[in-house]
Amino acid sequence: MHVGPARVSAPYNVCYSVASMRETRHSVCPHDCPSQCALSVTVESGRVTAVAGDSTHPFTRGVVCGKVHDYAERLYAPTRVLTPLKRVGAKGEGRFEPVSWDAAIEEIAHRWRRVIAQWGGEAILPFSYAGTLGLVQYWAGHPLFHALGASQLDRTICVATAYAGWAATVGTVAGNDSEHMADSDLVVLWGINASYTHINLMSLVKKARQRGAFIVCIDPYRTQTAKFAALHLQPRPGTDGALALGMMHVLIGEGLVDHDYIQRATVGYGTLAQHVKQYDPVRLAAITGLSSEAIVSFARRYGACRAMTTAVEPAAPSPACPRSPVPMRMRRAARSSPPRTPSGSI
Numbered sequence: 289m290h291v292g293p294a295r296v297s298a299p300y301n302v303c304y305s306v307a308s309m310r311e312t313r314h315s316v317c318p319h320d321c322p323s324q325c326a327l328s329v330t331v332e333s334g335r336v337t338a339v340a341g342d343s344t345h346p347f348t349r350g351v352v353c354g355k356v357h358d359y360a361e362r363l364y365a366p367t368r369v370l371t372p373l374k375r376v377g378a379k380g381e382g383r384f385e386p387v388s389w390d391a392a393i394e395e396i397a398h399r400w401r402r403v404i405a406q407w408g409g410e411a412i413l414p415f416s417y418a419g420t421l422g423l424v425q426y427w428a429g430h431p432l433f434h435a436l437g438a439s440q441l442d443r444t445i446c447v448a449t450a451y452a453g454w455a456a457t458v459g460t461v462a463g464n465d466s467e468h469m470a471d472s473d474l475v476v477l478w479g480i481n482a483s484y485t486h487i488n489l490m491s492l493v494k495k496a497r498q499r500g501a502f503i504v505c506i507d508p509y510r511t512q513t514a515k516f517a518a519l520h521l522q523p524r525p526g527t528d529g530a531l532a533l534g535m536m537h538v539l540i541g542e543g544l545v546d547h548d549y550i551q552r553a554t555v556g557y558g559t560l561a562q563h564v565k566q567y568d569p570v571r572l573a574a575i576t577g578l579s580s581e582a583i584v585s586f587a588r589r590y591g592a593c594r595a596m597t598t599a600v601e602p603a604a605p606s607p608a609c610p611r612s613p614v615p616m617r618m619r620r621a622a623r624s625s626p627p628r629t630p631s632g633s634i
């Protein structure tokens with residue numbers, strides 16, 4: 289609720305505004321980011337003066353990343369684009385001029401009419417994703433394009449493949465309670481630079497480390513997250529799939545497999561076990577650039593742990609995240625007879 293500046297009368301009959309209309313409002317980060325950080329926004333006399341993490345939120349606990357930390361400045365920045373911009377030079381020249389919304393809508397509609405008349409609606413291919421749209425605006429354009437008969441596109445530039453992979457291998461796109469990660473004794477950050485891309489996940493990883501968890505990062509780059517890990521495995525770019533096959537070779541070959549789980553919850557295990565036989569550590573070393581000792585040692589650690597969490601990208605949505613039921617953790621199908629802790633089963 290905004291309350292305008294109060295006006296009071298000075299003793300000598302001069303009116304002035306009292307600049308004390310300061311309030312804090314609860315909000316949530318608009319970015320399409322699985323963290324869904326809760327925000328605490330300071331508003332003074334109707335103007336946002338500070339944006340910080342909301343420390344009262346039970347999951348995000350006052351954490352906010354650098355993208356959003358300076359939102360108050362960005363909101364009023366003179367360089368912020370507030371009108372449609374029309375390109376006036378050649379493509380790539382970078383020359384644009386502001387136009388009114390009416391003019392922009394008129395021109396776009398005119399072009400679309402021409403395209404539809406000549407080629408039909410399917411000649412229009414809408415392409416967009418989430419950005420900072422939020423749920424309502426994210427879907428808002430769809431009815432328009434549907435009415436135009438435009439081509440249909442899975443409107444995502446990142447998660448579709450991950451979702452398809454999860455659905456194909458796990459059967460559903462659903463996750464565990466990410467807070468259980470703190471009880472893990474092994475955390476594997478597989479291809480995720482969580483220090484930059486998922487700060488709330490890192491809070492849980494830090495908590496797990498404080499409780500004694502061993503942190504492994506698998507990434508060709510030496511990222512900030514990799515520096516945090518106790519073990520950084522740097523396979524050549526694009527070879528981590530082979531690394532997974534090699535790990536399965538060791539796990540299955542050495543009997544570090546939870547047969548009860550495999551019996552209950554998987555299909556095709558026999559075929560897989562046969563397939564991974566060819567990925568012995570020596571061959572894997574040649575593919576990945578890792579030493580065969582490192583591969584075997586990691587696989588044994590993986591197979592021997594009590595409660596393991598593997599985080600992949602996209603990962604660990606906040607429980608508040610309404611449209612990211614993305615599995616934040618792959619549970620291991622390895623190791624027989626582990627004590628079944630909340631974070632130790634698949």
Ligand code: SF4
Pocket residue numbers: 317318319321322323324325351352353354355356485486487488
């Ligand atoms: S981590 Fe994600 S949800 Fe949190 S403030 Fe940054 S962009 Fe927003």
